[in-house]
Amino acid sequence: MYGFLIGVGVLLIFSIIWMVYRIQTLVSVVKGSDKKIASGSNKINAILFIVFLVGTGILMFWYSIKEFHNYQLPIASEHGVVTDALFWWTMGITGIVFLVTHVLLFIFPYMYRYDVKRKASFYPDNNKLEIIWTAVPGLVLTGLVISGWMAWSDITAPAPENAHVIEIMGYQFAWEVRYPGKDQVLGDYDYRLITATNSHGIDFTDKNAIDDFPSPVVKIPKGEPVLFKIRARDVLHSVFAPHMRLKMDAVPGMPTRFWFVPTKTTAEMREETGNPEFQYEIACTEVCGNGHFSMKKIIEVVEPEEYQKWYAEQKSYIQMNPALAAGHSSEMNKLAEN
Amino acid sequence: MSTASVANHDAAHDHGDHEHHDNFVTKYIFSQDHKMIAKQYLVTGMFWALLGGFLSVLFRLQLGFPDMDMSFLRPILGGWIDETGHLDPTFYLALVTMHGTIMVFFVLTAGLSGTFSNFLIPLQIGARDMASGFMNMLSYWLFFISGVIMFISLFIKTGPASGGWVVYPPLSALEQAIPGSGLGMTLWLVAMTFFIASSLMGGINYITTVINLRTRGMSFSKLPLTIWAFFLTAVIGLLSFPVLFAAALLLVFDRSFGTSFYLSDIYIGGEALPNTGGSPVLYQHLFWFLGHPEVYIVLLPALGITSEVISTNSRKPIFGYKAMIISLLGITVLSFVVWAHHMFVSGMNPFLGSIFMFLTLIIAVPSAVKVFNYLTTLWRGNLIFTPAMLFSIGLVSFFISGGLTGIFLGSSAIDIQLHDTYFVVAHFHLVMGSASFFGMLAGVYHWFPKMFGRMMDAKLGYIHFWLSFVGVYMVFFPMHYIGIAGFPRRYYSFTNFEFTNMYTDLNMFVSVAAIITFLAQFIFLFNFFYSMYKGRKATLNPWQSNTLEWTTPLHPGHGNWPGEIPAVYRWPYDYSKPGAEDDFIPQTVPLSATPESNLPHEQELVKVELEIMKEEEEVLVSNDAKH
Numbered sequence: 001m002y003g004f005l006i007g008v009g010v011l012l013i014f015s016i017i018w019m020v021y022r023i024q025t026l027v028s029v030v031k032g033s034d035k036k037i038a039s040g041s042n043k044i045n046a047i048l049f050i051v052f053l054v055g056t057g058i059l060m061f062w063y064s065i066k067e068f069h070n071y072q073l074p075i076a077s078e079h080g081v082v083t084d085a086l087f088w089w090t091m092g093i094t095g096i097v098f099l100v101t102h103v104l105l106f107i108f109p110y111m112y113r114y115d116v117k118r119k120a121s122f123y124p125d126n127n128k129l130e131i132i133w134t135a136v137p138g139l140v141l142t143g144l145v146i147s148g149w150m151a152w153s154d155i156t157a158p159a160p161e162n163a164h165v166i167e168i169m170g171y172q173f174a175w176e177v178r179y180p181g182k183d184q185v186l187g188d189y190d191y192r193l194i195t196a197t198n199s200h201g202i203d204f205t206d207k208n209a210i211d212d213f214p215s216p217v218v219k220i221p222k223g224e225p226v227l228f229k230i231r232a233r234d235v236l237h238s239v240f241a242p243h244m245r246l247k248m249d250a251v252p253g254m255p256t257r258f259w260f261v262p263t264k265t266t267a268e269m270r271e272e273t274g275n276p277e278f279q280y281e282i283a284c285t286e287v288c289g290n291g292h293f294s295m296k297k298i299i300e301v302v303e304p305e306e307y308q309k310w311y312a313e314q315k316s317y318i319q320m321n322p323a324l325a326a327g328h329s330s331e332m333n334k335l336a337e338n
Numbered sequence: 339m340s341t342a343s344v345a346n347h348d349a350a351h352d353h354g355d356h357e358h359h360d361n362f363v364t365k366y367i368f369s370q371d372h373k374m375i376a377k378q379y380l381v382t383g384m385f386w387a388l389l390g391g392f393l394s395v396l397f398r399l400q401l402g403f404p405d406m407d408m409s410f411l412r413p414i415l416g417g418w419i420d421e422t423g424h425l426d427p428t429f430y431l432a433l434v435t436m437h438g439t440i441m442v443f444f445v446l447t448a449g450l451s452g453t454f455s456n457f458l459i460p461l462q463i464g465a466r467d468m469a470s471g472f473m474n475m476l477s478y479w480l481f482f483i484s485g486v487i488m489f490i491s492l493f494i495k496t497g498p499a500s501g502g503w504v505v506y507p508p509l510s511a512l513e514q515a516i517p518g519s520g521l522g523m524t525l526w527l528v529a530m531t532f533f534i535a536s537s538l539m540g541g542i543n544y545i546t547t548v549i550n551l552r553t554r555g556m557s558f559s560k561l562p563l564t565i566w567a568f569f570l571t572a573v574i575g576l577l578s579f580p581v582l583f584a585a586a587l588l589l590v591f592d593r594s595f596g597t598s599f600y601l602s603d604i605y606i607g608g609e610a611l612p613n614t615g616g617s618p619v620l621y622q623h624l625f626w627f628l629g630h631p632e633v634y635i636v637l638l639p640a641l642g643i644t645s646e647v648i649s650t651n652s653r654k655p656i657f658g659y660k661a662m663i664i665s666l667l668g669i670t671v672l673s674f675v676v677w678a679h680h681m682f683v684s685g686m687n688p689f690l691g692s693i694f695m696f697l698t699l700i701i702a703v704p705s706a707v708k709v710f711n712y713l714t715t716l717w718r719g720n721l722i723f724t725p726a727m728l729f730s731i732g733l734v735s736f737f738i739s740g741g742l743t744g745i746f747l748g749s750s751a752i753d754i755q756l757h758d759t760y761f762v763v764a765h766f767h768l769v770m771g772s773a774s775f776f777g778m779l780a781g782v783y784h785w786f787p788k789m790f791g792r793m794m795d796a797k798l799g800y801i802h803f804w805l806s807f808v809g810v811y812m813v814f815f816p817m818h819y820i821g822i823a824g825f826p827r828r829y830y831s832f833t834n835f836e837f838t839n840m841y842t843d844l845n846m847f848v849s850v851a852a853i854i855t856f857l858a859q860f861i862f863l864f865n866f867f868y869s870m871y872k873g874r875k876a877t878l879n880p881w882q883s884n885t886l887e888w889t890t891p892l893h894p895g896h897g898n899w900p901g902e903i904p905a906v907y908r909w910p911y912d913y914s915k916p917g918a919e920d921d922f923i924p925q926t927v928p929l930s931a932t933p934e935s936n937l938p939h940e941q942e943l944v945k946v947e948l949e950i951m952k953e954e955e956e957v958l959v960s961n962d963a964k965h
Contacts, residue, residue: 024797037882038722041800045723048804049731056811063819070840071823083751090752094742101709101738108716109723109731112652119921120654120720120914129714130661130707137706141699141745148749149692155751156688172515172606191603192610201605230685234606235509236618238683238758242824242837245755247683251618252508253602256685281835285758285826287502288509289516290428293829 038114046113053106057099073242074272076280076301078261080245082151090144159259163225166218168282169200170230170237170250173291175282176200177218181211181316191233191252197321201233204318204325213314218282218299220262221307227259238286241299243269249286262301269301360896368479370471371896375478376457377789380782382478382485383449384863387775390440391856397433400425402849404831404842418497427830431500432518434828436492438503439526443533444488446636446774448481451537451575454639454781455544455568457789461887462562462910464553464903467896469546477539484532491525499526502828504629507600507621511592514607523593527586534579534586541579544572553886555906555950560925562885562910563656566663567642570670571635577674578631585624592616619684626677633770634673638666640777641708641737644730646910647784648712650883651727652719653921655911658711665704665711672701682750683757691750698748705741709734720914720921724881725799726784732807733776740769743818758828761821764814772810779806779862786866787880791892792873798865802858809855816844884910884924902961905954907947908940 028039075081112120167178167186178200180186187202187209194201202209220226230239232250239258240247248258270278280299284292302310318325369375396415399406407423408415418429456474460467468474491498500518501510505526513520548569552561561569588599592613600621601613649656656662678686678694712734721727743765746752756762779802786794825838832838832845879888886906890898904926912923917935928951929936930944 021795021798025795039796041797042721042723045728045800046721052808056808056815060815063816067819071819073824073837080755083755086749087746087752087755090746090749094745098738098742101713102735104713105716105731105735105738108713108719109721112716112719112721114653114720114722118720120652121718122655122914122916123657123714123718124655124911125658125660129710130658133710134703134707138703141702144745144749145696145699148695148751151751152688152692152695152749155754156691191605194605194610234604235512235515236506240758240824240826242755247754247757249684251685252604253614254617254619254685277836279836281837283826283835283838286506287431287828290426290431290830292431293427293826293831294834296834 037116042114046110049106049109053102074264074269075245076243076262076264076269077245078263079151079155080243080260081263082154083245086148086151089147093140093144155260159227159257160225163227163259164220165227165229166220167200167229167231168218168239168250168297169233170239170284170288170295171199171233172235172289173284173295175237175239175284175295175297177215177297178202179213179215179311179314180208181213181314183208183211186229187212194233198317198324199233202317202324210318210325211316213316215314218297219307219310220299220301221304222262222265222268222301224304225259225261227257230256230258235288236286237284237288237295240283240285241280242283243280244299247285265301265303266299267302368475370467370475372456372460372468372471372474373789373894373898375474376453378478379448379452379456379481380789382482383445383453383778384866386440386444386449386485388859388863390437390445391859393433393437393440395853395856396425397430397437398849398852400430400830402846402852404833425830428500428517429497430830431502431516431828432497432522435500435502435505435518436488436498439488439499441771442503442632442636443530444481444485446771446778447537447575447632448533450636450774450778450781451544451568451571451639452478452481452540453778454564454643454785455540455572457785458564458887459544459547459568460551461788461890461894461898462565462885463548463551463556464886464899464906465547465551466898466903468543469551470543473539474543477536477543480532480536480539484529484536487525487529487532491522491529494521494525496520496522498522504622504625505589506625507589507592507618508604508606511589511601512604512606512611527590527593530586531583534583537575537579541572541575544568545576548572553903553906554954555947556886560906560909562642563645563659563662563666564639564642564885566666567638567645570666571638571642574631574638574670574673575635578628578635581624582628585621585628588624589621619681619686622681622684623678626680627674629680630677631673633766634669636770636774637737637777638669640733640774640780641666643777643781643784644712644733646883646885647724647726647730647780648715648734649911649913650784650881651722651724651730652715653722653913654715654719655909655913656711657714657717658707659909659911661707662711665707668704669701672697672704676701676748679748679750679753682753688750695748695750699745702741702745702748705737709738709741723800724783725794725796725803726780726881728800728803728807729776729780729783732803732810733773733780735807736768736773736776736810739815740765740767740773744769755824756821758826759821760817760825760827763827764817764821767814767817768810772814776806782866784881785887786869786873787876788887788890788894790870790873791876792869792871793876793880794865794869794873798861802861802865805858805861806855809851809858812851813848813855816848820844879924882920882922884912884922886925889924889926902954902958905950907950 075084165180169176176199185208188206189201190203191201193203230248230250232252237250244260246258246260248256270276282297284295408419408425409423412419418426420426496517498518499505499522500516509515510519510523591597592600598613598616600618601616604611645656676698678690679698682691747756747765783794783799820841889904906925907928908925910925914921915923915935929940929947
């Protein structure tokens with residue numbers, strides 16, 4: 001019944017629109033305005049551009065200011081401060097260009113709308129102007145390139161020697177985390193060694209692997225450099241930690257890396273945001289299948305002392321599951337027991 | 339040579355009478371007339387635009403109203419709506435993928451270039467037809483086959499390709515990874531192969547025609563900017579599409595013949611695959627070597643159309659004709675050396691990132707020049723707001739808005755945060771999606787009288803424009819905020835993460851705006867098909883334009899001009915020339931006929947012109963002798 005009524009309603013609306021259309025066509029034929037090169041609509045359209053300019057301009061400023069604290073996520077890493085500064089500088093420069101060009105683009109239609117009495121000015125070129133507006137954007141962009149390039153080379157420079165190494169492995173549809181253990185060196189891995197109990201494919205014949213340990217969350221110390229060694233087991237994934245301003249693809253067969261210095265502990269961030277539930281999150285930003293939207297991992301930033309304590313308390317893979325080391329030399333087993 | 343023989347053929351008949359040996363099939367289906375092929379492309383493109391738009395409405399429903407009961411869509415989507423009335427997450431990805439593929443390739447490449455390059459190149463350069471009418475026909479029909487295959491893939495049980503329109507392996511290579519990578523992906527690859535063949539045939543034709551078949555006097559420095567844009571677009575396509583073919587071919591090998599071009603160290607579905615040594619990043623390089631130029635393949639024709647429409651309706655020459663050509667050339671060259679800015683965080687060497695950031699930001703310069711030139715063209719013009727003019731101004735606005743956000747994304751350090759977020763979605767939908775779409779609509783409104791001999795209704799055009807223009811901004815502008823907040827692309831829902839657990843209201847707003855914008859396109863469809871049969875009869879030159887196509891009869895037959903092809907004596911932008919009586923002087927008017935408005939350097943050209951005219955007369959005399 002409802003469907004029928006909706007159908008009738010739609011039909012009515014269409015027939016009304018149709019009639020209005022026909023009537024206005026006939027009226028314009030009678031008035032002869034269809035023969036004119038620019039009818040009264042010309043002025044209406046010109047005014048509408050001004051209305052659009054003012055209306056959307058107000059809307060844009062109002063919303064941008066009102067929502068600033070929502071879309072501007074708090075920054076929790078050292079390089080994040082730099083990239084955000086770059087972002088807002090670029091926003092300032094492009095914002096001015098955006099406003100000026102749009103004001104001109106929408107005011108010209110009003111100022112120079114058709115008038116039978118006027119003739120457009122014949123102004124085919126001006127090389128000086130062309131050179132100016134090639135050179136000025138060129139210079140401004142050079143500034144942006146140089147500042148961007150400096151930030152980029154700092155961010156992508158090799159990690160400091162003392163960086164805490166953590167391996168993050170993506171698979172459909174979760175992340176797994178491995179710490180290098182006391183020796184601070186991650187053990188070798190081979191994807192052919194992956195089993196139900198050895199999801200990373202860790203090669204436990206490598207003695208560096210013996211003290212490696214897993215963790216349900218990515219725990220990292222505040223104020224110290226952290227190096228994520230990133231890899232994927234099946235398809236492309238991408239590690240995205242929005243508050244850290246960190247993103248790097250996880251590629252099967254090609255380990256990638258990203259290092260950074262976290263600047264605020266989770267507790268500090270809870271205070272800053274006023275949200276007692278706040279948690280740093282890692283999301284996946286490279287489409288990886290139907291669970292793409294749910295690949296979540298929590299980052300917990302803690303004070304360095306707390307981190308050291310926690311680190312020392314963790315049990316290695318082999319301690320949790322001695323069977324992993326089975327079949328290896330007695331020397332290895334001995335090492336594992338220590 | 340072929341021009342001459344067609345010309346003789348035409349001169350030997352009374353004009354128009356050769357249409358009688360066209361039957362329905364050769365006239366409307368396997369036509370070799372560039373104008374009919376252009377219309378075929380246009381209507382096919384419109385079909386795909388509707389379908390692509392409809393798919394986007396479906397996933398916007400999911401994003402804007404995640405709790406909605408979508409059972410009412412079951413008649414169309416069947417099993418993709420689960421028992422609880424929700425959209426299947428896998429099919430959501432399929433929708434996004436197909437929306438992208440359809441819009442980029444079928445609508446904005448084939449629908450835009452295919453329509454307007456075919457329609458305007460011969461008409462504006464003064465040629466009887468394309469260099470090879472047969473190849474042109476083949477180009478359309480390969481596109482058609484490609485479309486049929488892609489269309490079929492929408493209905494198969496495992497769904498169409500679902501790895502995003504970029505179809506990155508390993509996701510697209512492994513059926514275990516996502517159901518769409520099975521038969522759906524195979525069909526995608528087959529369809530794209532036909533599509534590439536189609537674009538190459540079209541492109542070769544456009545290039546050859548522009549180089550070889552220009553009428554007397556139509557030097558490159560007198561070509562309308564539309565033709566320059568189509569010409570360079572075809573060059574870009576010719577150089578980049580084969581690389582996509584290579585990428586696709588290697589993907590086919592990896593999928594079906596056990597090679598490891600893109601696959602390495604993969605453990606999936608409980609087993610370790612034997613592939614080692616491949617690199618998924620290699621695919622990304624190959625893909626974006628087409629993928630980025632593709633952006634300009636989509637955009638340049640729209641910019642060309644805009645240049646023509648803005649100049650005509652400002653009653654003023656396009657400002658900086660030469661600068662426009664140089665910036666088109668600059669964009670063409672640079673479009674090939676910026677591809678890796680799509681890959682700043684793909685794991686490629688950061689040094690490469692630095693290089694590509696530098697090259698990417700350079701490309702902003704010619705784009706900026708174009709914008710300033712458009713603005714100066716409007717300045718002190720005498721603007722007539724035809725629907726085409728409105729859409730062109732809309733295009734310039736989108737080009738600015740979307741172009742400026744490109745500066746953020748081109749800077750690798752800023753891109754770390756913004757890559758693959760809604761900021762990117764907002765950026766490219768404005769700068770290439772909506773801008774090109776508006777270029778296409780501007781073209782349809784402007785050249786409809788030439789295509790069908792009738793006018794489209796202007797008032798409906800205004801309503802269509804304002805709904806679309808405001809609508810597009812309401813859809814894509816809010817996405818910047820969502821993107822800055824870090825919302826990732828291609829997410830089925832945003833409830834799993836705390837940082838994305840907001841802006842449900844804004845997403846709802848975007849979805850409503852998207853639906854309204856989509857519905858507004860039906861006004862255009864009505865206007866288009868109604869005016870085709872019932873529109874007001876057009877005059878020969880309804881916009882009082884200078885270019886050659888307006889010197890043809892109202893319904894040009896195959897061969898375009900009944901008699902001789904007119905010669906060209908001046909550039910196409912002599913609008914409101916001081917001293918001239920009318921505010922436009924068509925390209926066919928000799929400089930010697932307008933001594934009152936000639937500029938000093940043009941007076942000297944009059945001599946050269948007299949020689950051309952003499953030559954023309956000789957041809958006429960010899961043709962008359964054959965009668």
